Amino acid sequence: MAVGLVLATGALFWATSRTMKDQFTPRVEVDLALALATVVIAGTAATLVGAWWFTGWAVQPVSEITEQATRIEAGTLDQRIVAHADTDEYRDLVAMLNRMLERLERQFNAQRRLTADVGHELRHPLTALRGEIEVALRADRSPREYRNVLRSALEEIEHLTGMSEDLLLISRAEAHLLVLRPTQADVNAIVTRELDGLHAVVEEKDLTVDRSLAADRPATVDPALFARMVQHLLSNAVKFTPVGGRVSVATKSGPEGVRLSVQDSGPGIALADLPHVFEPFYRANSARTRGTGTGLGLAMVGAITRLHGGRIQASSADGGGARFELELPNGGSGSGPPG
Ligand SMILES: Nc1ncnc2c1ncn2[C@@H]1O[C@H](COP(=O)(O)OP(=O)(O)OP(=O)(O)O)[C@@H](O)[C@H]1O
Ligand SMILES: [Mg+2]
Secondary structure (H helix, E strand, C coil), X not given: CHHHHHHHHHHHHHHHHHHCCCCCCHHHHHHHXXXXXXXXXXXXXXXXXXXXXXXXXXXXXXXXXXXXXXHCCHHHCCCCCCCCCCCCCCHHHHHHHHHHHHHHXXXXXXXXXXXXXXXXXXXXXXXXXXXXXXXXXXXXXXXXXXXXXXXXHHHHHHHHHHHHHHHHXXXXXHCCCCCCCCEEECHHHHHHHHHHHCHHHHHHCCCEEEEEEECCCCEEECHHHHHHHHHHHHHHHHHHCCCCCEEEEEEEECCCEEXXXXXXXXXXXXXXXXXXXXXXXXXXXXXXXXXXXXXXXXXXHHHHHHXXXXXXXXXXXXXXXXXXXXXXXXXXXXXXCCC
16 A cells, blocks of 8 residues: 555656646755655545454454454354354354364263263162172172172173173274174174074074065164174164064165164154163163163164264154164265265
8 A cells, every 4th residue: 555655656746747747946856856755645644544443443353352252262152153153244254163172062062971970870780790799798608699799790891892892892882993894794694693593582482583675785884883783673673662573684785885674663762762772871761771781782783883974763663563664875984874
């Protein structure tokens, strides 16, 4: 701006000196130079002051938004940015930041709940373990009694080990630290193998198992993790379905990926519980499914599904039982689920 003023003034000086060739005495020349210099200095100063004021005015909302955002910390994640939330130019920015805070708050609360749940779930088996060992040590026991205590302690330890392994797998999958090893896998063979593994319980409960295994091409999935998901979905269906009930398993494949559905004729899942069953330690509050497990199976299935870039949905089956539908895209994480 100042350079422009100097150039314009120079041009004006030159044009005036040419126009007033005869009257352009040294005195006039000095007066004109002084007048033009004053214009340049005053103009530059006014420009600088104006620019400084305008910049401050333009940046002020950003400073206010930044200041409010900076004050929000882990303990105050429920706060939202209100500065300029209704100003046309900043509405989108503030809304975007508030949506980000909402996501962070949700994640943070989930982590908090998980930590509290882990503590709660650890306390019970550890208290039982400690009680048994303390009672056993209070007096001399027979070798048989010691063996019983050790057997029971081993059961608690196995439960704890299983829980910590499940938790580790879930958190590694959520943090994308679990490396997928996708290969061409025969989905039907995996489902058949897992069903065979449940044969004894199926027989014992006199369950009817319907299979509609129509995945006619190999799917590109991590076979070990896929088998784990199938095992969890099937074992839930078998566990929650009462004696004489029915479990239906279906597979289907296409160029985009594979679909698996597991449906049962058990008590089903209440509408209010459906959105939560994939959360760690969530056990639906139904009298018929309460207290039957740790509540980590479906959280693991959900985490492995997301790692594959797939989708899983729980719903109520037509006959009243539970239905789980899993869709995995070919090729693991990143690609979309089959259409
Ligand atoms: N097929 C089903 N029928 C009815 N309820 C189900 C079914 N599958 C899951 N649920 C409900 O969802 C909850 C969470 O299931 P999830 O498999 O995560 O836990 P769990 O079976 O209780 O324990 P875990 O799998 O860790 O041994 C269950 O406690 C149960 O209330
Ligand atoms: Mg389970």
